[in-house]
Amino acid sequence: MGRHWDRRGNTPPPGPGTGAYPAPGTADATTEPAVTPLRAPIPTAEAVIELANEVCGHFARAAVARAMVGHSEGEAEHARLTARAERFDALVNEKWPALVEALRTGLPSAAPLQGPAPTAEAVIALANEVCGHFAQAAVARTLAEHSASEAEHASQAARAEQFDALVDEKWPELVEALRTGLPSAAQIERFMPVRPLTNGHVELHVHDTSARRFVVLLTGVQALAVGAHMTAYGSIVLDRIGQKLDPLLPHVKAAPPFVPPGFAGQPATPDGAAGPPPAHP
Incomplete structure (x- = not known):
């Protein structure tokens, strides 16, 4: 008789058990603040x-x-x-x-x-x-x-x-x-091994030459700086192997405000156009 204590569904119920005395929280639940220079992460x-x-x-x-x-x-x-x-x-x-x-x-x-x-x-x-x-x-x-x-x-x-x-x-x-x-659980983005956290930090998931996995924790400011440096270094190494950078950049469509109204120049690239324009020789 009665229901299973540990029912699980789309909305999870409270965990198994019973009780008939005052519920938790009636006593003082204060805790000592953590002494840390970083902001505590917001739980999901x-x-x-x-x-x-x-x-x-x-x-x-x-x-x-x-x-x-x-x-x-x-x-x-x-x-x-x-x-x-x-x-x-x-x-x-x-x-x-x-x-x-x-x-x-x-x-x-x-x-x-x-x-x-x-x-x-x-x-x-x-x-x-x-x-x-x-x-x-x-x-x-x-x-x-x-x-x-x-x-x-x-x-x-x-x-x-x-x-x-x-x-x-x-x-x-x-x-x-x-x-x-509360925020939902952050997921590692599919297009790159990066996960933004809820405390102003960013996780960078990497592996070494022996395939061992590591997580590099960056502040938001550090992540922006690393991103800028990576972009610069990427352009440098591509230039060193003789590869043009512009074909790899996101294509900017010839559409307003880049083409003034009534301008009889190159037609705008339609939304369904395949790929960026050809690279310059």
């Missing part, structure tokens, strides 16, 4: 969604273990469930501040004047709410499976359905808020 939406999923799962498992302590038979089972709860509590205490920090890094602290981007505190509260609902639903399902009567089973099953409905409502809201306010 998918990374934060995955982290929220993980936090909810750990929180729910801890809550289920605590709920089952009251149904334990013997000291050994009581100790095992208590240790399980403590283990997942430790994971929540580790991951929840990381989630809060990611949201405060990537989302605005105040509502923007333009656009629907949510604030960091609003999304933190929503994540807190989702984890709480998910945990309570899972605890109710677990208690229903261990109920001593039909009435208790029906009560816990109904409670699980109630909180499942809240999760089904709130989790998509959380995912949408994260995808609206």
